[in-house]
Amino acid sequence: MAETSASPALLLKDELDIVIPTIRNLDFLEKWRPFFQPYHLIIVQDGDPSKIIKVPEGFDYELYNRNDINRILGPKASCISFKDSACRCFGYLVSKKKYIFTIDDDCFVAKDPSGKEINALQQHIKNLLAPSTPFFFNTLYDPYREGTDFVRGYPFSLREGVPTAVSHGLWLNIPDYDAPTQLVKPLEKNTRFVDAVMTIPKGTLYPMCGMNLAFNRELIGPAMYFGLMGDGQPIGRYDDMWAGWCTKVICDHMGWGVKTGLPYIWHSKASNPFVNLKKEYKGIYWQEELIPFFQSAILPKDCTSVQKCYIELSKQVRAKLGRVDEYFIKLADAMVTWVEAWDELNQTGKSSEVPNGAAK
Numbered sequence: 001m002a003e004t005s006a007s008p009a010l011l012l013k014d015e016l017d018i019v020i021p022t023i024r025n026l027d028f029l030e031k032w033r034p035f036f037q038p039y040h041l042i043i044v045q046d047g048d049p050s051k052i053i054k055v056p057e058g059f060d061y062e063l064y065n066r067n068d069i070n071r072i073l074g075p076k077a078s079c080i081s082f083k084d085s086a087c088r089c090f091g092y093l094v095s096k097k098k099y100i101f102t103i104d105d106d107c108f109v110a111k112d113p114s115g116k117e118i119n120a121l122q123q124h125i126k127n128l129l130a131p132s133t134p135f136f137f138n139t140l141y142d143p144y145r146e147g148t149d150f151v152r153g154y155p156f157s158l159r160e161g162v163p164t165a166v167s168h169g170l171w172l173n174i175p176d177y178d179a180p181t182q183l184v185k186p187l188e189k190n191t192r193f194v195d196a197v198m199t200i201p202k203g204t205l206y207p208m209c210g211m212n213l214a215f216n217r218e219l220i221g222p223a224m225y226f227g228l229m230g231d232g233q234p235i236g237r238y239d240d241m242w243a244g245w246c247t248k249v250i251c252d253h254m255g256w257g258v259k260t261g262l263p264y265i266w267h268s269k270a271s272n273p274f275v276n277l278k279k280e281y282k283g284i285y286w287q288e289e290l291i292p293f294f295q296s297a298i299l300p301k302d303c304t305s306v307q308k309c310y311i312e313l314s315k316q317v318r319a320k321l322g323r324v325d326e327y328f329i330k331l332a333d334a335m336v337t338w339v340e341a342w343d344e345l346n347q348t349g350k351s352s353e354v355p356n357g358a359a360k
Contacts, residue, residue: 012098013039017040017042018042020091021104025054025055032109037058040061046087049065064091073341079341081226081227081239084230084233084239086226087230088226089224092221093342100217100221100224102213104267106211107266108266110265111266130145131161134202134251134256138151138154142196142197142198163219165251165254168209168212169213169261169262170212170263171211173189173190174267175189176207178237179276179281180277183273183277197262200257204248205249208240208241208248220247222342222343224243224247225338227331237276245290293316297313297316314335
């Protein structure tokens with residue numbers, strides 16, 4: 001059955017927030033207007049809070065700057081990164097919706113091979129509303145998509161699937177490369193459109209990119225913390241990686257799924273590889289120890305909530321990664337602060353506070 005571009009506009013309209021971190025005017029929203037306008041936006045302004053960020057007319061949004069973050073979180077604002085896109089996770093804290101879609105302001109509407117514009121949000125919603133299959137790989141990928149199914153030999157006992165917590169989308173044009181790869185391949189573009197969605201198997205980690213990402217906030221939200229990055233920190237550009245590793249370990253423990261593949265967005269510009277290298281170099285070094293840590297992380301059976309899982313993970317970060325660098329002791333403390341802030345804002349209703357004159 002053919003889908004029209006108009007039909008998805010109402011899908012989860014009152015159950016999903018779009019979170020956008022930015023330091024600039026949001027002119028890019030004009031390109032997304034047909035797909036985003038029916039939804040509520042949470043804009044997290046990074047950098048100078050006195051700068052006025054312009055948002056195109058007609059969008060329903062609230063905008064938070066650093067002053068708002070400090071006012072709403074008080075001392076706990078220390079867990080929210082400054083001068084780094086990791087600040088986006090503040091939007092996850094103050095949202096009241098079941099689902100979150102987050103996108104960067106240099107990402108535009110991509111086109112499929114037929115030339116049709118891709119409604120990335122609609123595809124993310126489809127991914128999240130359909131089950132995942134983390135315990136047994138289906139060679140025709142997502143068996144719940146139209147026109148496919150479980151292949152011969154797939155256990156019937158596993159065909160019901162499990163809830164999907166995370167939908168990780170991809171990018172045409174500028175790929176999400178690290179600085180060394182950018183330097184070696186400065187002109188490389190991603191032109192391959194792969195029409196596939198797949199569940200990442202249990203026990204397998206992946207590099208989660210935050211610029212085209214959706215998740216079930218009610219399921220995995222308390223673990224979707226983008227860490228301490230940017231100003232005053234020894235590392236940057238690992239915010240989404242950290243969140244991806246933590247959430248994958250917890251999803252595996254809780255029996256939930258993570259999908260990757262469609263939808264594609266058009267990533268318009270490559271960031272400066274020399275600036276990126278300065279931000280990433282410790283992460284590139286540290287990740288050789290971080291990955292084995294997450295691969296071997298085991299959460300006890302009494303971790304029956306995401307918050308309990310995340311606090312346990314923070315203890316393991318402190319005990320094992322604290323030996324790698326004292327930064328990880330600081331990060332472990334911030335993980336605890338994040339969960340405390342999450343519980344506080346999501347129990348007392350504080351997150352319904354309106355930022356200083358910025359709600360529309």
